Amino acid sequence: MVDCIDAFITEFPDLYRMLLDTSHNIPKAGYISRYHNEDSIWDHILLMRTYLEDNRKQFEDVYDLMKILILLHDVGKIYTKQIIRKNDGSLRTVFRGHAGFSTIQAHMILMKIAKNKH
Numbered sequence: 779m780v781d782c783i784d785a786f787i788t789e790f791p792d793l794y795r796m797l798l799d800t801s802h803n804i805p806k807a808g809y810i811s812r813y814h815n816e817d818s819i820w821d822h823i824l825l826m827r828t829y830l831e832d833n834r835k836q837f838e839d840v841y842d843l844m845k846i847l848i849l850l851h852d853v854g855k856i857y858t859k860q861i862i863r864k865n866d867g868s869l870r871t872v873f874r875g876h877a878g879f880s881t882i883q884a885h886m887i888l889m890k891i892a893k894n895k896h
Contacts (some may be wrong), residue, residue: 782845783827789894790887796856797823804861807869819855823848850887854879 787794802814802822816822826848830837837844854876861869 782849800856804869809870819852850884853883
């Protein structure tokens, strides 16, 4: 059985590259997110996937669903990333509205997969 990560990379190479190229951080400005110290959105997805694998027993009843949810939960960040200047002059990233965009993008991805299966 093909893993959903491998299938995603194969079926959605452009989206995969955008997730790989979109960072939570701004290293040149010295900004590292307090929520996501991994660099790219893709790295975050892989980190969460590793957590799932390490705790598989805990998620046994929903394991397959969790793999898909982890893969798709932040895909909207590639469309909502903004770099803002804080009052102290420092820069940071924000992803306002990413949950909604992630929901829409996930729906489109799942519909395309369902259509291709028929």
